[in-house]
Amino acid sequence: MPSSSKLGTIPVRLNPNRHTALNTVDFIPERNILMPSSKGYAAQSAESPLVPHAFSRRDPGATELTIDILFCGVCHSDLHMARNEWGNAPYPFVPGHEIVGRVSAVGHAVTKFKAGDIAAVGVIIDSCRHCLPCGRGEEHFCAEGATLTYAAKDRVDGSMTMGGYSNNYVVDERFAHTVPANLDLAAVAPLLCAGITTYSPLRHWGAGPGKKVGIVGLGGLGHMALKFAHSFGAHVVQFTTNARKREDAIKLGADEVVVSTDPTQMNAHKASFDFILDCVSAPHKLDDYLPLLKQDSTLALVGLPPEPPSFAPFNLIGGRKSIAGSMIGGMPETQAMLDYCGEHNIVSEVEVIPIQQINVAFERMLKQDVKYRFVIDMSSLA
Numbered sequence: 001m002p003s004s005s006k007l008g009t010i011p012v013r014l015n016p017n018r019h020t021a022l023n024t025v026d027f028i029p030e031r032n033i034l035m036p037s038s039k040g041y042a043a044q045s046a047e048s049p050l051v052p053h054a055f056s057r058r059d060p061g062a063t064e065l066t067i068d069i070l071f072c073g074v075c076h077s078d079l080h081m082a083r084n085e086w087g088n089a090p091y092p093f094v095p096g097h098e099i100v101g102r103v104s105a106v107g108h109a110v111t112k113f114k115a116g117d118i119a120a121v122g123v124i125i126d127s128c129r130h131c132l133p134c135g136r137g138e139e140h141f142c143a144e145g146a147t148l149t150y151a152a153k154d155r156v157d158g159s160m161t162m163g164g165y166s167n168n169y170v171v172d173e174r175f176a177h178t179v180p181a182n183l184d185l186a187a188v189a190p191l192l193c194a195g196i197t198t199y200s201p202l203r204h205w206g207a208g209p210g211k212k213v214g215i216v217g218l219g220g221l222g223h224m225a226l227k228f229a230h231s232f233g234a235h236v237v238q239f240t241t242n243a244r245k246r247e248d249a250i251k252l253g254a255d256e257v258v259v260s261t262d263p264t265q266m267n268a269h270k271a272s273f274d275f276i277l278d279c280v281s282a283p284h285k286l287d288d289y290l291p292l293l294k295q296d297s298t299l300a301l302v303g304l305p306p307e308p309p310s311f312a313p314f315n316l317i318g319g320r321k322s323i324a325g326s327m328i329g330g331m332p333e334t335q336a337m338l339d340y341c342g343e344h345n346i347v348s349e350v351e352v353i354p355i356q357q358i359n360v361a362f363e364r365m366l367k368q369d370v371k372y373r374f375v376i377d378m379s380s381l382a
């Protein structure tokens with residue numbers, strides 16, 4: 001660290017070709033480097049805990065905004081990536097893709113937000129914007145690959161994207177969402193990943209009145225799936241391995257609860273489901289659920305078990321059944337989900353923690369010891 005006498009705080013244009021707004025950052029003239037303008041908690045290796053980390057973000061371009069982060073949800077993907085369980089973690093990086101905060105600066109062409117507004121950011125923060133899926137508002141299926149909120153190469157300056165376990169974020173307004181004023185902001189954060197991940201497939205496969213819908217797993221994803229399916233008017237059956245979750249499941253909207261390890265309970269639902277949403281990230285047997293689907297019905301996966309699941313083809317061909325998958329949602333659908341949550345007063349069940357407890361929270365998540373999502377209160381970072 002240079003002595004403070006060498007530091008000057010000056011306004012600088014970080015990217016003169018693109019940006020119009022100015023940021024104030026610490027600049028060391030003789031070394032021609034910018035001092036970090038952001039701080040958060042970063043994963044440094046697969047084995048080490050998350051630790052405080054300072055880094056730089058660019059200033060907002062014409063269509064971009066800076067968000068001072070208030071809350072960030074803790075997603076299972078954060079833990080997978082921090083521990084390099086998918087084998088591609090670029091250390092060091094700051095996790096977090098369930099972001100809610102207050103807009104502190106906007107570029108001159110921003111129309112959706114002004115300083116002081118609440119804004120939310122989810123799993124992706126950019127895409128090519130010209131391919132077929134992007135044109136349809138399905139940026140998450142961008143043909144050139146969407147840019148993830150953390151641990152990805154930024155399309156603007158090639159830097160590593162750093163996530164929401166931090167004090168601020170810079171994002172294009174296309175990838176930021178407005179938040180209904182009536183919702184609790186800490187409990188909104190998980191909607192940006194767990195919420196849209198379950199809302200989108202339930203909409204796509206038509207969960208609604210007259211439909212019998214199964215939800216497998218009652219965790220971060222499952223409890224949101226349960227709330228949405230119930231709200232959409234479906235008859236909802238919650239599957240769980242833990243009989244003690246029955247009361248909670250009923251409270252969250254389940255019409256029935258089935259303990260999936262009990263063959264008698266499972267057989268009672270044979271060939272009766274219009275749709276099953278599988279929200280489990282731990283290893284489990286798809287063959288337990290396929291016989292429960294009606295003819296021509298679908299079991300969709302949204303969880304990411306470490307090992308590829310296997311199934312007996314016989315369970316699919318009899319009844320022409322499908323196993324499908326779904327991943328988050330596009331920007332218009334994510335906004336529609338948030339607006340729907342505002343109209344129907346739906347938020348996540350959360351346990352709010354200071355960022356200093358993030359490593360403990362990771363361990364507790366592995367033991368499923370959370371009801372049902374940890375959310376970091378970013379004021380603890382100060």
Ligand SMILES: [Zn+2]
Nearest residue numbers: 075077193194
């Ligand atoms: Zn996530």
Ligand SMILES: [Zn+2]
Nearest residue numbers: 128131134142
């Ligand atoms: Zn695209």
